[in-house]
Amino acid sequence: MFAIVRERIDLERISEATRNASCGAVTAFAGIVRAQADDGRPVIGLSYEAYDLMAIRTFEEIADEARATFGPCEISIVHRVGDLDVGEIAVAVVVASAHRAAAFDACEYAIDAVKARAPIWKRERYADGEEFWKDNACGQGTPAP
C-alpha cells in the first residue's frame, strides 16, 4: 500500500493490509508530531502537503530499492497530509518479511529515503502563532535553473 491520505493513520490496519501468510515478521516505523521543535520551541501542530502522484511513485521506487537490497518483502508507505496535532502519526512504513533482520533493515532504509526525497513538505506551527516550512533535504537531482 502506497498512499497519501488526509485521515488518521492506523498502524494495525496498515500492518494487516501489508502482511500475508508467509510473513513471520512485521516491522513498522511511525513518525509522530512532537510537542517541541528540534530547538525546543513549543509546537502545536504540523501541516503537510504533498505532490501526490510523484510521492506515491517515489514510495514505489523506494520499496523496489529496499527489496533489491534486503530481499523479498511486502512494503507499505503511507503519509498523511493536512493539519496534524501533536501526537498524531504523520507517516507510517510497514515491512512484512519471512524473517526479522531484513524487515528491520528495509524499514529503516525506507523511512530514511522517504524523508530525504519524497516530494512532501512540512510547516511547523508554533505556540506563539508563527509558522515555518521545515526542510529535511533538497531532494534528489540538481538545482532548477
Add this chain to the structure above:
Amino acid sequence: MFAIVRERIDLERISEATRNASCGAVTAFAGIVRAQADDGRPVIGLSYEAYDLMAIRTFEEIADEARATFGPCEISIVHRVGDLDVGEIAVAVVVASAHRAAAFDACEYAIDAVKARAPIWKRERYADGEEFWKDNACGQGTPAP
C-alpha cells in the same frame, strides 16, 4: 506496557499506549504466525504458554537493558498466549523515542532478547495433525540439576 494477553494484539493500540508528546519516532515489531514451518511443513496454527509473572519481569529487564544501551525511550512488550491462527500477531514490541535510529536499535534488541530468554513456549500445530514444541533457545542460566 508489559503484558501477557489472551486476546488479539492491536499494534495501533499498543503504539498509542506507548508514545507521548516528546516521541517523534515509533518503531514496532510484530511476530506473526506463518503458514509454514522453517522446514516448509504446512502449519495451521501455534499454541503459546507463558510463565506470566516471570515473563513480565523479563520484559521489564529487557526494556531496562535497551534503555541503558540505546538511550531513553518508552518500550512496550506484549505476548499473546493460547491458540493462534496463521496470520495472527503472537508478539509485539513497540518503542517510542525522540529520534528514530535509537528506536530501531532498541526494538531489534528487545525482540531478540524476548525470543532468547522470556519464559514462553510455542507448540507448532501442523496440517497433518501432529504437534511439536518448537524451541528458540535454552534461556538464561545453567542446567537444572
Add this chain to the structure above:
Amino acid sequence: MQIRVLAFARVRELLGDGELTFDLPEGATIGDVWQAAVDRNGALGALAESTRIARNGRIVNDSLESVREKDEIALLPPVGGG
C-alpha cells in the same frame, strides 16, 4: 503553448497559487519555465539553488530539456516529509 505548473510549499506561497498555467513559446525548456516563475515573483530567484523541477512526476536534471504542451511541470522546494 500552455504549460501546467504545480508549485508547492514556499514556492507556492511566492507564486500565490499551487496550480498555474504558463504561456511559453514552442521549444521552451525547463529553464524557461523556471525563468517564467521568477518573472512572476523575483523573490523566487533566491530559491534557485534549492529548488528541483519535475516533469510529469520525474526530476529533470538538465535545464535545457524541452517541455511540451500537456506536460505537468512541478516546482519542488526542499522536502520535509516524515
Add this chain to the structure above:
Amino acid sequence: MQIRVLAFARVRELLGDGELTFDLPEGATIGDVWQAAVDRNGALGALAESTRIARNGRIVNDSLESVREKDEIALLPPVGGG
C-alpha cells in the same frame, strides 16, 4: 515442607500437570526439587541439560541453593517465544 512447583511445556506434559506440590524435607535444595520431579517421571532425566529452574521468578544457577516453604519453583524447558 510443601513446595509449589510450576511446570511448563514438555516438562508439564511429562509431569501430567502444570502445578504440583512436592513434599520435601527441610533444607532441600533446587537439585532435590529436580530429583523429585525425575522421580515422578524418569523421562524427565533426558531434559536435565536443557531445563532451567527458577525460584520465585528468578533463574537459579546453583543447584545447591536451598528452597523454603512458600517458594514457587518453576521448571523451564527451552523457550520459544515470538
